[in-house]
Amino acid sequence: MSNVKFHPSVHHDTSEPKSSVVIPRDDLGRSLVSRCRAFFFALSLLAIIWLLVLPAIGKIPSVDAMIRRHDAAGIDPSVMFYSEIEHLEYRDGMLRLTTEAAEERSQF
Amino acid sequence: MSQERVEPSANRENPQNSVDSKWYCREDWLAVLVGLTVLGAAFLCAWSTVDFADGEATSGHPWKSWVGKPGSWVNNPLDSLPWGQAWSTSLGIFLGPLVASLAGFGFACWMQGKSVSRFIVAFPVVFLLAGFAYVMAGQETVKNFNLEYALWALTVGLLISNTLGVPNWLRPAVLTELYIKTGLVILGAEVLWHRLIALGLPGIAVAWVVTPVVLITTYWFGTRILKLPSRSLAMVISADMSVCGVSAAIATSASCRAKKEELSFAIAISLMFTVVMMVVMPLVIETIGLDPIVGGAWIGGTIDSTGAVVAAGSSLGGLAEQTAATVKMIQNILIGVTAFGVAVYWVMFVERDVDSGVRPDAMEIWRRFPKFVLGFVVASLAFTQLSQMIVDGESLVTLTVKGATKGMRGWFFCMAFVSIGLDTKFSNLKRQMQGGRPLILYVCGQTLNIVLTLLMAYLMFGIVFADYIRETLAK
Numbered sequence: 038m039s040n041v042k043f044h045p046s047v048h049h050d051t052s053e054p055k056s057s058v059v060i061p062r063d064d065l066g067r068s069l070v071s072r073c074r075a076f077f078f079a080l081s082l083l084a085i086i087w088l089l090v091l092p093a094i095g096k097i098p099s100v101d102a103m104i105r106r107h108d109a110a111g112i113d114p115s116v117m118f119y120s121e122i123e124h125l126e127y128r129d130g131m132l133r134l135t136t137e138a139a140e141e142r143s144q145f
Numbered sequence: 146m147s148q149e150r151v152e153p154s155a156n157r158e159n160p161q162n163s164v165d166s167k168w169y170c171r172e173d174w175l176a177v178l179v180g181l182t183v184l185g186a187a188f189l190c191a192w193s194t195v196d197f198a199d200g201e202a203t204s205g206h207p208w209k210s211w212v213g214k215p216g217s218w219v220n221n222p223l224d225s226l227p228w229g230q231a232w233s234t235s236l237g238i239f240l241g242p243l244v245a246s247l248a249g250f251g252f253a254c255w256m257q258g259k260s261v262s263r264f265i266v267a268f269p270v271v272f273l274l275a276g277f278a279y280v281m282a283g284q285e286t287v288k289n290f291n292l293e294y295a296l297w298a299l300t301v302g303l304l305i306s307n308t309l310g311v312p313n314w315l316r317p318a319v320l321t322e323l324y325i326k327t328g329l330v331i332l333g334a335e336v337l338w339h340r341l342i343a344l345g346l347p348g349i350a351v352a353w354v355v356t357p358v359v360l361i362t363t364y365w366f367g368t369r370i371l372k373l374p375s376r377s378l379a380m381v382i383s384a385d386m387s388v389c390g391v392s393a394a395i396a397t398s399a400s401c402r403a404k405k406e407e408l409s410f411a412i413a414i415s416l417m418f419t420v421v422m423m424v425v426m427p428l429v430i431e432t433i434g435l436d437p438i439v440g441g442a443w444i445g446g447t448i449d450s451t452g453a454v455v456a457a458g459s460s461l462g463g464l465a466e467q468t469a470a471t472v473k474m475i476q477n478i479l480i481g482v483t484a485f486g487v488a489v490y491w492v493m494f495v496e497r498d499v500d501s502g503v504r505p506d507a508m509e510i511w512r513r514f515p516k517f518v519l520g521f522v523v524a525s526l527a528f529t530q531l532s533q534m535i536v537d538g539e540s541l542v543t544l545t546v547k548g549a550t551k552g553m554r555g556w557f558f559c560m561a562f563v564s565i566g567l568d569t570k571f572s573n574l575k576r577q578m579q580g581g582r583p584l585i586l587y588v589c590g591q592t593l594n595i596v597l598t599l600l601m602a603y604l605m606f607g608i609v610f611a612d613y614i615r616e617t618l619a620k
Contacts, residue, residue: 076308083304087284092220095286104289107456114423114456115288117295117555118392119474120335120546122455125467127543129620130343132470134463142463 111138170256172323177520179249180330184524187549188531188541195544197537206548213238213552215276217283225283242556243272253323260317267318271567274301275559290420291453294555295391295562299409302566303574311567321564325399326517328557329484331550332392333524336481337532337542344471347605347614351446352475355597359387360483363590371582376495377403380487381411382583386590388483389476390415390449395558396480400488400515401495405565410577414587415449423453427460438614439607441465445472446598447591464618468606481525488518 067075094100107114111124124138134142168174187208196203215225227238247268254264278298282288287297305311311319342349360383367379381403385394391412398408426448430440441458444465448454451473458469492513497505505513532542577583606614 072309076304079304079308083281083300087222087281088220091284091286095219095289100286100289104285106460107289110459112452112456112459113288114291114452115282115293116452116455117293117390117450117558118332118335118551119451119470119477120543120551122451122470123547125455125470127340127343127474127539130345131467131617131620132343132474133467 109142111141166257170258171516172253172257173326173516173520175253175256176323176326176517177330177523179253180327180333180517180520181524183245183249183327183331183553184334184528184545184550187553188528188545191541191545191548195541197540200537200540202540202544206544208241208549211237211241212549213241214555215279215283217285217288218280219285222280222284225280239272239276242553243269245553246272246556246560249327250320250323253320254317263314263317267315270315271318271560271563272556274298274305274563275556277301278559278563289456291423291450291456292416292420293391293450293452294559295412296416298559298562299412299566299569302563303569303571304566306567306569307571315567319564319567321405321561321568322399324557324561324564325395326520328554328561329396329399330517330520330524331554331557332396333481333521334528334542334550335546335554336478336521336525336529338478338481338525338529339533341475341478343475344468344617345610345613347442347610348472348475350605351442351472351598351601352479355446355594355601356387356476356479359590359594359597360384362593363387363586366589367582367586371586373579373582373586375404375407377401378407378411378577378583379586381407382414382586383590384483384487385411385415386449386587387594388479389451389473390419392451392477393480393483395561396484396521397487400484400518401491402515406569406573406577409562409565409569410574410583414584418587418591419448419450419453422448423450423457427457430461435603436607437461437465438468438611438618439602441468442472442602442606443595443599445469446476446602447595448473451477467618468614481522484518485522488515 095104106112113121113123116122119132122132124135125132126135127133169178187206190208191206194207195205216227218224247265250268251261251264255261275298278294278301281297281301282292282294341353363383363386364379367373367383368376371379373379377398380401381394381398384397385391387393388397394408394411394415397403398411426444427440430437430443435443440461441464444457444461445454445468448457451470454469454473455466458466489510492510493504496513497503528542528546532538535541
């Protein structure tokens, strides 16, 4: 549980002169500026990974081939439960290709 | 049986503390109420408006354009949003889950005596963070490696709680338990019991025999041999690995009241191994020249995540894909038995009075039993009956689930993982490592799973029922 305290009474460095402007600190004693810096650093890291690194990985021939194969077959590898599989439907005791998926596959 | 002390947990509801509130104001029952209301409304809406011809729906579910999530993208995250379409099909897809969540969870807050206005102020931010997690999960490379939204929702929450910190005004919408329990009740509608016997005896052998054996053995190994201090962590890892990945981990963690960090940790391990197994297993099957149908059954029984099973199976061909997906579907259904069984086992044997070691009586078991599991079972039985008893029931249930409820359930789980992240410090996650023992548990359990499933798949799909399976697939 995060216990971020925004109470004016929380001063970790007592040697600082008291002022009317109180900088809120968290339970680790970090100032707002230091927390914002950490946040924007983490956000920048995520942006670099998602906008540059991951698209670059997707262009590696073997990965690209896998992505194209999944696309062509209508497969979403990120589904969590069988009911989310769109290209297969339950019929006579099996999950079978839907008519649309079967037609699409016949074109490849 | 266990006489170990159960560790106190932040999210473990102490039944002793809740005796003061009326039963219908407690979180479990409210989750059941909200979940069943969503299911009932979605089903009735489809039943009263959609026509069927030759067992096929002539139109989509009326909620379909109001319940959606961001799509996939390659380079530009904005491509995940349906710009350039009518507003009802662009922003409208987020409106359904937003309004339904505000109404349902706002009502739950009101019933529990919490401030509804504070919830209404905070909730859109949690919803927005969940939407951001969906956008992250929609990146094409991420999506194709089966790194599900749960991981990114957790990341988003962790990023905020470990840098900026969670402001107090946001706390009223950080309702992990309520989101998870409501999502699970809705998931119940997707657990259709008659599908347990799909593929007949061979399916039963692979999914019904191997899965419980691996689950129980792994749990026993974790608690008795590796001596993991947390029984709930051992249970969540065992269910996650032997049943069906993230969804099983969510259901089991709620049933045994595992800590939030334990659920996060189990899911992270599972997704990490799923990426590897999804790539390696088809290569191994091709290298050793295993029959694609046997290979499909092996993949279906071992790879944790459903999406990864289909992807890995498809690389071996259509027959392997169908076999793998169907075996996984049977394991998905087992989530109901697992959640119920774990809840009963926990209240009867793990959470019994530590000091006296006396087994609780029936009233005590009822008092401690996680009631949302009943909502899950009721939803599951009701939708199974509806799919079997009414005309075009199977299509109607499928339409309801695919067009409306799975989208809602996805948002609830996504918000739950955002909330877990917001409630977790990295130090808490690090503590779960426990000298690498949970990782050892996963590796040992998965090794047993791989070996047992291969033996059973080879025996059932390759020898005993080989002809029957080929006939079924050729239908």
